[in-house]
Amino acid sequence: MSEIVANRYAEALFEVAEERQLIDAIETQLTSVTDTLSNNEELRRVLQHPQISADEKKALVDGLFKDAVGLEVSNLLKLLIDRKRESIINDVLEAYTLMANEKRGILDVTVTTAVPLDEEEQSDLARRLGEALGKKLRISVTVNKEIIGGILMRxxxxxxxxxxxxxxxxxxHEITSR
Incomplete structure (x- = not known):
């Protein structure tokens, strides 16, 4: 449910960003906010505490992020606070990033292998996949020895x-289902 709500906020923010030609800047600002929240559990608790007033939370956000974010992201944060949806900011960033990447023609791919890939192997994989999909790819590679060999792509x-x-x-599965 929160994913659907986050998509709505992200869509509205993306439309504003697109009109003002601020897609990259707003993505950077959102990332900065979510990184700050991820690295500060006490701040997250304060922003999600039901007994702290919305006005106090908005004043805190203003003080923390006034030089780091523009009016659009600041207004989004205040709107999330007013609607008691502070906890979905990461989901909003994720949805916004997907929209921004779609606009840029970039596709994020997560590749999991049993052994690490060097830079050359990663760029070759990105190039070949990108050609096959007709998109520019941004690949993140993880290693999981349990997959034994081969490749898992998301x-x-x-x-x-x-x-x-x-x-x-x-x-x-085939053997046991017969």
């Missing part, structure tokens, strides 16, 4: 499993 909300562990699980 592109948007799709998961492509080309791992040995995935194939073994498929074989096991």
């Amino acid at each position: 592109i948007g909300d799709r998961l492509y499993d080309g791992t040995i562990a995935g194939k073994l699980a498929g074989f096991k």
Whole structure:
């Protein structure tokens, strides 16, 4: 449910950002806010505490972020506080980033392998996948030795499993379902 609500806020913010040609700047500002909140548990608790008034929370946000964010992000934060939705700021950033990347023609891909990929292998993978998908890719690589070998890719909300562990699980399912 919070994802749907976050998408609405992100869409509204993205429309404003697009009109004002501030897509990148607003994404940077949102990232700065979410990083600050992620790294400060006490601040998160204060912003989500039901007995602290909205006015006090907005004053705190103004003081903390007045030089770091523009009017658009500041207004978003205050709106989230007024509507008691402070906890969805990370979801708003995620949805906003997806919209911004769509506009830029960039696709985020998470690749999981059993062994680390060097820079050359990562760029080659990004180039080949990008050509196949007709998009520019931003790849983040993680290592998980449990997949044994092969590659696991998450592109948007799709998961492509080309791992040995995935194939073994498929074989096991086929054998047990007969």
